[in-house]
Amino acid sequence: MSAAAPLLEVKGVTLQYRVGNVAVTATYRVDFNVEQSDRFVILGASGCGKSSLLKAVGGYLKPTEGSIKIGGRAINHPGADRMMVFQEFDQLLPWKTVRQNIVFPLLATRKLNAREADDKAMHYINLAGLERVAESYPHMLSGGQKQRVAIVRGMAMEPEILLMDEPFAALDALTRQRMQDELLALWDASRFTVLFVTHSISEAVKIGSRILLLSPHPGQVRAELNSLPRPQDPVASVALQDKIHQLLFPGEETAQS
Template sequence: MDDVSFRAGRGERIVLLGPSGCGKSSILKAVAGFLTPASGAIKVRGREVKGPGPDRIVVFQEFDQLLPWKTIRQNVEFPLRVASKLSKAEIRERTETALGKVGLERVIDSYPHTLSGGMKQRAAIARALVTDAEVLLMDEPFAALDALTRSQLQGELLDLAEELGFTLLFVTHSIEEAILIGTRLHLLSPHPGRTITSLDTQEFGREDVGTARLENLTREVHDLLFLPKIRKDVLENV
């Protein structure tokens, strides 16, 4: 990566979009505190990120992020038991509330191997929400799901973002998903990843699925990412 810079305000949903190998996941891991930037700095509320912290929670694509020997309740409770000073009653209440928000109250005492991929992802999201983190980091969380489950979880994520007001940094390879999830797209060039441009997409929502205007923007974003000459012409006219 080279010269990548952006800001994310409270409640914004920033989507990193670019070809494989451009550094999207590396940016996410650096914001999470798992990687140290070669240059520059990452700050949350004005304080430089030096490592992982409870203010930033990561949800990965892989479904094995849940501990298989613990129930869904125990998985969601885990970060609170490790890092908080809440009472057992408070932990129980927050866990049940978070699982209710993602529609998993009926399987709260089930084990991960008994759940579908989509339900496991909901549990991982609940585990992130239970900590009241300010920043939610998601690395292609819906990529391995079928189309219907993916669409459903996209909608649930948007509802939770509206309700809870967390800042979202989201990585995806899907241009349409990026437009629907994000309030702003940050486009990256092929390796080494550089900023191409940022696009405001907050006017787009689920009601735009299948519309001409969504298809037109999807095509425009594709051209910006993959067709250098068109990218140059478009940006010169912005």
């Protein structure tokens, strides 16, 4: 009996964009697969093309070479099967409450009626512990709360894969750690599939069950680390961070995040 096909297949993907008359190569022949319920992290330094890869998976950027498929279907445009969470705080509609921000895309797809959309929104609001701010407007929320709402809005759409582009990068260190914990708690509750981009080694180790390491510009696969447990003690975490740092930056001695 053959193994099930991966949820997401990225094969030989080269991405280019133009700066004036010059073609800049962001990634070169990148391959990876994402399985159902993976917490798959793309890790690399700034400029390695990891955000460009996420945009290509989202259908916003067409590969120059190679293919991207989800569920065996070629990705040619954005779709509700792939929801994206960005790092910017201002992803929410300022004139709508938290509940209304989550309901809005559910209604826009025309798959649910108003009551069904509201029930689903409240389910995810409760799951994320946002009940107390459900009727608050974005300007009344902290940065961490806004990001939590953006994540929950994506989850409520129940996409095949949730795409996260450095979603916690603009938060202060303590809020960032709390949001990482909350993302993992949400994943434990519903086991959604997430493709997460970061330049932080420590964040990749904390979030990822699998980590793809990209070389500096243009991004090429340097290594893939699979079946990673969540490090339960600081020593194991630091050891894994050191290993990743050595793979990304040969010749340097200590991990840096």
